[in-house]
Amino acid sequence: MHEATLAENILNIALEAAKQNQAAKIFKIGLTLGEMAGVEVEALTLSFDVLKKNTPADGAELAIKRVPISAVCNKCGKIFQLESYNFFCPACDGILILQSGRELLVDFVDCE
Amino acid sequence: MIKLEIKLMKNILGANDEIAALNRKLFAERGVVVMNLMGSPGSGKTTLLEKTLVRLVDKIKIAVIEGDLFTAKDAERIERAGVEVIQINTAGGCHLDAAMIQKACTSLDLNAIDLLIVENVGNLVCPAEFDIGENFKAVVLSITEGDDKPLKYPLIFKESEVTLLNKIDLLPFTNFDLRSAREDLITLHPTIKIFETSCTGGTGLEDWCTWLLQKVAR
Numbered sequence: 001m002h003e004a005t006l007a008e009n010i011l012n013i014a015l016e017a018a019k020q021n022q023a024a025k026i027f028k029i030g031l032t033l034g035e036m037a038g039v040e041v042e043a044l045t046l047s048f049d050v051l052k053k054n055t056p057a058d059g060a061e062l063a064i065k066r067v068p069i070s071a072v073c074n075k076c077g078k079i080f081q082l083e084s085y086n087f088f089c090p091a092c093d094g095i096l097i098l099q100s101g102r103e104l105l106v107d108f109v110d111c112e
Numbered sequence: 113m114i115k116l117e118i119k120l121m122k123n124i125l126g127a128n129d130e131i132a133a134l135n136r137k138l139f140a141e142r143g144v145v146v147m148n149l150m151g152s153p154g155s156g157k158t159t160l161l162e163k164t165l166v167r168l169v170d171k172i173k174i175a176v177i178e179g180d181l182f183t184a185k186d187a188e189r190i191e192r193a194g195v196e197v198i199q200i201n202t203a204g205g206c207h208l209d210a211a212m213i214q215k216a217c218t219s220l221d222l223n224a225i226d227l228l229i230v231e232n233v234g235n236l237v238c239p240a241e242f243d244i245g246e247n248f249k250a251v252v253l254s255i256t257e258g259d260d261k262p263l264k265y266p267l268i269f270k271e272s273e274v275t276l277l278n279k280i281d282l283l284p285f286t287n288f289d290l291r292s293a294r295e296d297l298i299t300l301h302p303t304i305k306i307f308e309t310s311c312t313g314g315t316g317l318e319d320w321c322t323w324l325l326q327k328v329a330r
Contacts, residue, residue: 002206002207002237002238002241002242005209006124006125009124009125009126009127010124013120013122013124017118017120018118021116021118023116023118031124036266036267036270037241037267038237038238038240038241038267085263085266085270085296085299085300086299086300087299087300087301087302088299088302095302095303098270104123104124104125105120105121105122105123105124106120106121106122106124107119107120107121108117108118108119108120109117109118109120110115110116110117110118111115111116111118112114112115112116
């Protein structure tokens with residue numbers, strides 16, 4: 001249940017950004033979450049909905065973009081999108097190095 | 113009211129990662145190697161730690177940080193091995209974070225330590241996500257948990273430099289498929305180091321401790 005910690009961090013980042021821009025109300029927070037970031041979206045949304053009450057983000061929704069797992073071969077340099085957790089190169093005998101899929105980002109905050 | 117879109121691209125764990133980087137810098141300056149020991153509740157982390165300490169306590173200077181939800185039970189066990197131990201109670205929190213380690217380290221004399229072992233809260237999910245400034249992560253998977261765990265909890269096995277397949281003496285009494293577990297671990301993390309250990313029988317502990325000593329010497 002580290003989603004509660006993540007939700008708290010997301011809320012703090014958004015509130016800080018709104019404050020710096022003299023915005024009174026946040027209505028959307030854009031997130032980028034990698035498929036291998038270990039985040040349970042339902043738990044994250046639930047935690048966020050509890051934490052946002054009585055803050056300027058009270059009416060805010062989370063717009064979540066997922067990033068697939070991609071990896072590059074350390075030998076042939078080819079890039080693959082992974083459907084399973086197999087980090088051996090399908091094209092040669094190299095090893096795949098994770099390139100994307102671990103993202104945990106607040107992309108944008110929509111406010112007024 | 114003017115509508116405004118603020119572009120941020122900010123790391124959600126940025127605050128933790130910043131403190132982790134400070135911890136890492138401090139550990140490097142003081143010449144301390146730090147292992148983040150993770151695994152499910154009941155996988156045998158504390159027992160493994162006890163057996164490891166007995167073998168290493170005369171060879172190198174070790175301190176332990178014990179993460180526990182509420183109790184000091186594990187810390188008391190480790191203290192009996194004759195090493196300094198700092199207890200962190202997370203009060204229900206499912207993982208240790210970099211700030212907790214930073215605070216705990218203020219009561220440790222890092223100059224007097226070669227190896228700092230952080231036993232994380234028993235959990236295969238959350239601790240993998242939080243950098244505490246360690247040099248490497250180790251994950252304990254016990255035979256009774258099942259051979260399907262590496263692919264069910266890929267992040268922790270991907271993040272860990274070493275896996276200990278613990279309670280290996282129980283293998284004949286379970287349907288744990290050792291070959292399949294090893295295959296899954298290696299496809300997920302081709303360079304992972306695997307030890308098969310039993311803390312009751314002593315299997316594999318010598319190899320594990322030798323490896324750990326090499327990590328400290330490096």
